Amino acid sequence: MLTPYLPYPPVSGGRARTYNLLKRLTRDFAITLVCFGRPEERAFDLSPLQALCDLIVISRPSSPSKWRAALLSLTSIKPITMRLYTSGEFRQAVQRLLRVRLFDLIHVESFYMLQNLPLELPVPVFLSEPAIEYLAWWRHARVARPIYQRPALALEALKMRFFEPQAWSAATLVGVMSEVDARIVKRAAPGVPTALSPNGVDVEYFKPSNVRRDPDNAIFMGDYKYFPNEDAVLYFMREIMPLIRAKRPNFTLTLLGKDATPALTRLAANPRNGLRIQGLVEDTRPYLSRAGLFVCPLRSGSGTRFKLLEALACGCPVVSTSLGAEGLGAQDNRHMRIVDTPQAFADAVLRLLDDPEEAARLSHHGRNWVVERHSWARSAMLLSDIYLSLIGSEDMTALSPSSRRVRRR
The missing domain is CATH 3.40.50.2000 (Glycogen Phosphorylase B;)
Known part of the structure; x- marks a missing residue:
């Protein structure tokens, strides 16, 4: 090999x-x-x-x-x-x-x-x-x-x-x-x-927990030297975050992963922007278990995304662009939300944060689908x-x- x-x-x-x-x-x-x-x-x-x-x-x-x-x-x-x-x-x-x-x-x-x-x-x-x-x-x-x-x-x-x-x-x-x-x-x-x-994904390692989720926090993770990941965060902060914070002023996005770029670091330096950089962590599961949801606002790149599979396996509700979910075979509104405009993305995030039962339904179907179709x-x-x-x-x-x-x- x-x-x-x-x-x-x-x-x-x-x-x-x-x-x-x-x-x-x-x-x-x-x-x-x-x-x-x-x-x-x-x-x-x-x-x-x-x-x-x-x-x-x-x-x-x-x-x-x-x-x-x-x-x-x-x-x-x-x-x-x-x-x-x-x-x-x-x-x-x-x-x-x-x-x-x-x-x-x-x-x-x-x-x-x-x-x-x-x-x-x-x-x-x-x-x-x-x-x-x-x-x-x-x-x-x-x-x-x-x-x-x-x-x-x-x-x-x-x-x-x-x-x-x-x-x-x-x-x-x-x-x-x-x-x-x-x-x-x-x-x-x-x-x-x-x-x-x-x-x-390792469905035995990544699995749901009973930790209460934070309705004012979302997670994204990746290697930020890889342009599609940096672009996804900048796009989210520029186009989507203002729409969410107009309804939820305390909403924050936490970034997991290595090599945050200077542009991301500058955004996180101002607390009013609502961006937190956690960096590379030894275990992502506690973050995926506590976050209200996982966002994947990718606009470029190719292939299937491990980050989505790990989030779904942990029972974390997911909102993604079509490109972010490309190739997985996931169904919108059953396994995750798949939306492509800033307003639709913000609306999907707010709906899941405001409706715990809807978020739980999506989490349940998403987890079962990953176990069936995407286990290692x-x-x-x-x-x-x-x-x-x-x-x-x-x-x-x-x-x-x-x-x-x-x-x-």
């Missing part, structure tokens, strides 16, 4: 996905994990991860500044993400493993990691796409601020649109998080086979079936040096 990150500790979406799937897959499969890791990440006690798999960590430098990133983008036909995650050391590590061990399957997380594989491979390649990257960048470009950033972001989206479908065509099978993503893949790369490999046990079972189908196939995979397309032999 090749990943662009060290999946321990599981403090973000992709890391949590890989770690939770590994915990379940290693019951039936012997897995070797080759991943990138920064020095500060390698300083953690990695023994829980090493107990699950053979672990090889390749160093990766810190992300470049915005100006250096812009320079990298302008000086290459490749997207900056591909340039950041190409590594001779990583490729050599993979080649050494393939020489000394027999593998039945190679699992690659994210299309930009595929470039670190040798050109000729005798085993199937399963490419898992946690998000459709070109779509995420395009959505980012549409709403980015300052506005002068938008052309550069649109250029990156255009590059991704060229290279990402090429990677899909080079894999034996592409894993997608939702039927929505499957349709996008099939439109962009007709004929590429896909399989559903959805995100999940179910996600791991689906991925295990994918592995077995590929390992049992008589087809062999070779990545052509000229086209990088899979050739059947």
Whole structure:
């Protein structure tokens, strides 16, 4: 398995996905994990991860500044993400493993990691796409601020649109998080086979409690260096918060997660704005249990959101935009509220805060739906079936040096 990150500790979406799937897959499969890791990440006690798999960590430098990133983008036909995650050391590590061990399957997380594989491979390649990257960048470009950033972001989206479908065509099978993503893949790369490999949540760890909820507080969480999360909070504070506080003057929004940006810190510095930054916490469950609701006002990004699944599993009522709930298959007004205008969003928040019975009804159905459709046990079972189908196939995979397309032999 090749990943662009060290999946321990599981403090973000992709890391949590890989770690939770590994915990379940290693019951039936012997897995070797080759991943990138920064020095500060390698300083953690990695023994829980090493107990699950053979672990090889390749160093990766810190992300470049915005100006250096812009320079990298302008000086290459490749997207900056591909340039950041190409590594001779990583490729050599993979080649050494393939020489000394027999593998039945190679699992690659994210299309930009595929470039670190040798050109000729005798085993199937399963490419898992946690998000459709070109779509995420395009959505980012549409709403980015300052506005002068938008052309550069649109250029990156255009590059991704060229290279990402090429990677899909080079894999034996592409894993997608939702039927929505499957349709996008099939439109962009007709004929590429896909399989559903959805995100999940630990429904035994995240579960409802009997703590009384605060009707004047909502929660949002994420990594705020990731633009869609920062944009979601700024949009909420600018467009939605004034409408809510006109009816509930004491209403506050609490942010969980790391790397609050200067723009968010400035907003939180004024108590009259109603924004609180709690930061990265060891356990999000007490906050999800006490909050009146969870808001997800995302306007950009792609993929399915772990934060929503965790909130629903804890029985926390959720109000989200359509994009925030994209790919989950949730029904508006049954599992959560899904609304897209500032006024409709504010009205949905106020309704749930003012009507505890309605909030409890939504919480009940949301929790049951997550247990049925989005537990890690179910996600791991689906991925295990994918592995077995590929390992049992008589087809062999070779990545052509000229086209990088899979050739059947």
